[in-house]
Amino acid sequence: MNAATQPLRRARGFLTVFLKEVRENLRDRRTLTSAFLTGPLLTPLLFVMLVNISINQQLDKADKPLAVPLIGAQYAPNLVDALKAGGIVPQPAVADPEEAVRRQDADLVLRIAPGYAKAWRKGEPVQVEVIYDSSQRGADTPVERVTKLLETYSRQQGAMRLVARGLSPAVAVPVQVAKRDQATAQSRAVLMFNMLPYLFVLTIFIGGMYLAIDLTAGERERQSLEPLFANPVPRWKIFLGKLAAICAFSAASLVICLLAFGVIGGFVPTEKLGMEIDLGPGFALRVLLLQLPMIVLLAALQSMVAAFAKSYREAQTYLSFLMMLPLLPSIMLMMLPFKPQGWMYAVPLLGQHLGILDLVRGNGLSPQSLAMCLGGTALAALLAAGATVQLYRSERLAISA
The missing domain is CATH 3.40.1710.10 (abc type-2 transporter like domain)
Incomplete structure (x- = not known):
């Protein structure tokens, strides 16, 4: 009996912290707005509106x-x-x-x-x-x-x-040029939807940002970390409980965003431009799989950066700079177009970006590329989590001034 209940006892501290943080932040209107409204719903709506306006303007000038x-x-x-x-x-x-x-x-x-x-x-x-x-x-x-x-x-x-x-x-025409475009209707959609990977990562970031700030810098400012650390629970369990809560909000934000794109994406008149895109359940599940280690990585990085701040406002400033990080792959692919190599899928953010673009094109993702994408990001998430655990072991984290 004792052997059977031992794993449950070991996980009790982690589950207690996780459920406490989730329950408390479900009452926080600011966290709920950022996690379930601003990022996952407003972003797809604005994106589809801009795409529709762009398509209609092009068609007006091409046909009228x-x-x-x-x-x-x-x-x-x-x-x-x-x-x-x-x-x-x-x-x-x-x-x-x-x-x-x-x-x-x-x-x-x-x-x-x-x-x-x-x-x-x-x-x-x-x-x-x-x-x-x-x-x-x-x-x-x-x-x-x-x-x-x-x-x-x-x-x-x-x-x-x-x-x-x-x-x-x-x-007068000694040479006739025959153009044979190998692009499919679905692969051409990448030209218009190449920002989707960034939007998904940005949704994950926003979904967990305020929770990450509140669970570290916020509690530090309220001086509630010190009594929490005084409990007979290992610091790493406390951190994992908080990390799991951040990941839960980020994952929920991404799921809502994927569902919103699946619904709103049907209103984009891509067929007028000879394009086709499938943002249905199959696409959503594969994107969610690709982003699972990214959810953990971003949550760990947010917790790490917020742990250096002594106040809520200071943590917001730090994380606003960190928010620029997901934009780097998109800028690289736009400014320095290159042929994707196999090793690139193992680079966090870049691997997810390339993988999602492969899904948009309809090419699918090979098992090797998928494994490299998941493995590379998971390793980075493990390193970031390990570094943050070290910060949690420091007594300075509980001191607000």
Whole structure:
């Protein structure tokens, strides 16, 4: 009987601390708001809203009539008619097209050279200027649309000139380029959803942040750590109880976020851009599996950083800097695009980022990559937890001043 109850007795201190911290923080409105509302629900909602706005803006400029100021329209009436047929609505000329583009009064301006008609009659190349500002993101779609219309018109007129001279249009195209895009509808979704891994990690961080602060710096400021440490319970059990409570709130926050993306993600019109993404239960379960060691790692790091603070406000300042850490993989992949290597999956944060992008693409995650991702992050979590246990053994942690 004693042998059977011995494991329960050993775990009693851990469970007591865990249940105490969970119960007390379930009454804390600030902790509940950050763990179950701000991160897991507001983040997916804002993300989907921004994606919808971006898609609708691109589609509006790609499909709807596009107003373009046109300088020298009288020199090329046939070209103007071709642009009108392509959905371009010519606008009156502007005095200073370069300044109009810089001030964003127009996405682009077309300028036809005065010698257009004379050069056309001689069969010489004619010049049409597309004036735009490449630093304006909203100008990309209109510029590409107008450029394609001009290139199509140029090819058509060039072919007609060859036919008029008794030559085949194929003479002018000695090499034909056949583009064979191997991207699938699901893999193209990565271009729009490449921030998902960061959002998931950020949700985990926010879900446990206030709890981690309250259980270390908060209790230190309230001078409640000293009586807790006076109990005949090993310090490592006290820490594990607090760590488990932080992990429980972080995991619950991530689950709510995944459920929210699964529901709200269905309202993203990705099919209009030839994309497809599956954020259903299968995707959610695999992301949750990938993030399990990350939940422990972030909770341990938050506890460690908060343990150095002597007040709640000071801990908030420290953790606000730590919040930048999950952003590093996203910045690296955007600024330094590289081909993922096998060893990268063992790097915490980077491995989760690459693994989730593989799931978004629909490629799946190989057992080797999954094992490296879980193992590398679990090892880092173990080291962070071990370092924090050492801080809990110090008597300074219980002193608020």
